[in-house]
Amino acid sequence: MDTTVANTSAENKRWGGGTEPLKASYGKMMMWFFLASDSLTFSGFLAAYGFSRFKFADSWPIADDVFTHVPFIHGNYPMIFVAFMTFILIMSSVTMVLAVDAGHHMNKAKVSLYMFLTVLGGFVFLSSQAWEWSTFIKGDYGAVGTHGGNILHFVDAGGNRVALKDFAIGEPSERTQHMNKNGLWFTSEKALTSFTYDEVVAGFKANPNILIRTTYTGEDGHKTILSRSESIKELDTKGKNVVEGANLIQNEYGAPLFANYFFFITGFHGFHVSIGVLLNIIIFFNVLGGTYERRGSYEMVEKVGLYWHFVDLVWVFVFTFFYLV
Amino acid sequence: MAADAHKLAIFRGTLKFKSNKQKIWGVLIFLSIVTAIEVILGIYKPEVLMGQVLGMKALNWIFIILTIVKAYYITWDFMHMRDELPSLRRMVVWTAVFLIAYLVFILLQEGGYIEHVFATGFVKTDF
Known part of the structure; x- marks a missing residue:
């Protein structure tokens, strides 16, 4: 049996006919076609996001109000962290293309170095995204939901957000979360919020300088802030429950759909990144083991590189449509 | 290459x-x-x-x-x-660009229309 790896590459089979259509190897061309179809999947998600956004144009959350956190630093810094994530992904794209370039020169040491840096960049991006998700899920200030499903935020006279814990009046309560281990095994309830709705209302009534910011965007591009008397009326007539953090059912930042799209689109992208990191690791070890050296071609690095660049490409669009526009 | x-x-x-x-x-x-x-x-x-x-x-x-x-x-x-050869490039890019532009146009048009219906069509969401 002929065991040389070189014979298993597409080079010698030449698509079976001795020539390569479009001067691209079978694997590379199929990677391009896969990426074209995958871009349609992503654009399906992003276009659906655009659909919902146009549909709820006046009540959609403003991204700058939502993604304002930077790890280890307190305060309000919209855009900074996500710009960092974008830069990490572009950087790892660069190390990937440098690996491809080193592969063309059959330079094994450099290919391994750049593949290693690419994998590292992938991990940094994934951990950043995990942090972003956990911050988003945990929530920040807390809010009140209305019967109609809208969200009411609390602000001070200067328009700055006020957290529920800063004004809600805690009352001693015997209420504990009902879990299925304590009673009928098939009934349980969701986690209780840190304040009951009545405590928040009592705190709101006792603090005359707290106002309500509605779900609706005004002419100036900011969410409308009500006067004190309107705020009291809004809370009395519409308020229903306390909302803390975000999940698939409710979302303290605004429309639940916003959280659903966030989890779905960035999650699907993060899944692609994870797969990319996995492929890069496999290729990295193949490079170390000398597989491509023996095969006489580093084209496999190039094919996986195409996928990795595509992940970067998608992020560029996610960045624009989720955080900028 | x-x-x-x-x-x-x-x-x-x-x-x-x-x-x-x-x-x-x-x-x-x-x-x-x-x-x-x-x-x-x-x-x-x-x-x-x-x-x-x-x-x-x-x-x-x-x-x-x-x-x-x-x-x-x-x-x-x-x-x-x-x-890459122009033919490969066109196959990948034109197909994707055409389909994406079409999809985006349809969905955004429809989203804008529904927004209009919500705004003018006696649908109450704020209560």
Whole structure:
């Protein structure tokens, strides 16, 4: 049996006919076609996001109000962290293309170095995204939901957000979360919020300088802030429950759909990144083991590189449509 | 593909690089500048760019155009689409661009229509 790896590459089979259509190897061309179809999947998600956004144009959350956190630093810094994530992904794209370039020169040491840096960049991006998700899920200030499903935020006279814990009046309560281990095994309830709705209302009534910011965007591009008397009326007539953090059912930042799209689109992208990191690791070890050296071609690095660049490409669009526009 | 087979000029030939590696760093610098512009505009949101142009804020159009510019350079230079045959390039790019443009047009048109119905059609959501 002929065991040389070189014979298993597409080079010698030449698509079976001795020539390569479009001067691209079978694997590379199929990677391009896969990426074209995958871009349609992503654009399906992003276009659906655009659909919902146009549909709820006046009540959609403003991204700058939502993604304002930077790890280890307190305060309000919209855009900074996500710009960092974008830069990490572009950087790892660069190390990937440098690996491809080193592969063309059959330079094994450099290919391994750049593949290693690419994998590292992938991990940094994934951990950043995990942090972003956990911050988003945990929530920040807390809010009140209305019967109609809208969200009411609390602000001070200067328009700055006020957290529920800063004004809600805690009352001693015997209420504990009902879990299925304590009673009928098939009934349980969701986690209780840190304040009951009545405590928040009592705190709101006792603090005359707290106002309500509605779900609706005004002419100036900011969410409308009500006067004190309107705020009291809004809370009395519409308020229903306390909302803390975000999940698939409710979302303290605004429309639940916003959280659903966030989890779905960035999650699907993060899944692609994870797969990319996995492929890069496999290729990295193949490079170390000398597989491509023996095969006489580093084209496999190039094919996986195409996928990795595509992940970067998608992020560029996610960045624009989720955080900028 | 031999290393010297790369096309080394960008910006329609106004900027030529000596080697493929140099071109990679050049494109990185360009992409970083574009991202920095986007972030700065996103943070400061200049009042001048808040006017409506073709149904959207001028600023949003700038973001979308800059994104497409970035996508072009990632595809053409990092993914080496510049070096592929025109027929392969058209097969991949035109198909995707046509289908995406079609989908986006249909969905945004419909979304805008439903928004109009909500706003004028006696549907109460705020209670």
